[in-house]
């Protein structure tokens with residue numbers, strides 16, 4: 504498995520694409536700023552959203568039981584899954600019991616996290632993702648590279664090629680309107696012929712046992728309303744206590760994600776219609792462990808808006824696939840090591856710790872602090888790698904002694920001036936994407952000694 508540095512190097516090989524990716528995501532970030540600035544109460548909304556989530560997470564067992572009781576009373580079947588394997592098995596069991604082997608699915612990062620599509624494919628079940636972006640990456644046989652904009656890494660010409668190959672559009676056709684119309688015809692046939700639909704869950708309300716799914720395309724509604732069996736897959740952290748809390752999150756979600764005042768469809772599902780089955784799978788998959796890690800508990804407040812990704816200078820320039828996990832970007836780099844410290848040890852280091860992610864997060868998660876804390880946990884656990892451990896020890900030794908620091912600075916300047924290739928060579932990973940500065944004539948300390956007022 505390649506690490507973040509190796510994967511981002513591949514993405515970085517195409518410089519115009521990196522620039523375009525960077526500018527596109529920054530444009531979304533600016534839309535978010537404009538939308539947030541239209542609400543004078545923005546900071547109060549963030550504060551309220553964060554506090555409600557904090558309260559919910561502190562009483563999660565009670566709210567989960569309340570939700571289960573109310574959902575069952577509404578005629579919904581509730582299932583509990585300890586991990587991804589159990590989640591996949593439950594979904595398969597429900598489909599197998601109904602003899603269903605072709606389904607539609609609306610965008611759900613949880614099913615990506617659980618690798619549901621390949622699991623169902625192995626069992627002979629055909630899954631069609633109905634969110635347009637998800638369908639595009641599915642046709643390209645790739646995972647989503649962003650939690651809200653799954654195919655943001657693809658240009659319209661590439662999408663045109665894919666549609667030509669799979670959906671029979673004209674060669675060279677790249678007009679988004681024409682391509683969208685072709686996707687609509689293609690997907691409509693799937694909606695009308697599939698008997699089961701899987702959706703994600705954006706918010707679940709303990710007080711009423713209902714859940715809310717937000718989409719811009721209405722694809723979750725189409726799938727769920729036309730199917731005989733609706734399966735909603737939900738991480739246990741998606742709960743909020745009461746319906747009156749919902750508006751706070753709906754106002755924050757769309758503005759933070761795409762700069763829209765509200766998502767086009769915020770659909771409430773409460774009970775199955777006559778003759779329909781409705782199931783909810785409540786999935787833990789490491790969330791209880793994260794809840795028990797006091798320093799990282801806040802990460803469970805995430806409402807998956809993607810704002811931290813759009814602003815992150817590392818994500819924007821390295822692409823979502825370089826994170827080798829279902830959820831890319833800053834929040835993904837906090838959630839992934841919780842699942843497997845060894846496999847994802849590189850991700851918390853893929854950050855400048857600039858704090859831009861924490862500044863935009865609508866639920867006020869201390870993202871960059873948590874990334875910094877993960878680094879400490881990983882280094883103590885021996886997951887940071889021997890080279891990093893040694894270099895940190897050397898830095899610690901140098902920085903804690905003024906004499907050693909001064910000597911090292913002098914030596915560094917001498918090397919840069921007289922034998923620069925010792926530093927500027929391909930073996931030094933820091934040099935790969937950087938221009939080495941010219942060595943200054945003197946250190947700041949020396950300059951200060953000479954120029955300070957006596």
Ligand code: SF4
Nearest residue numbers: 805806808809811864
């Ligand atoms: S961590 Fe915050 S900014 Fe990032 S996706 Fe989650 S809610 Fe949005």
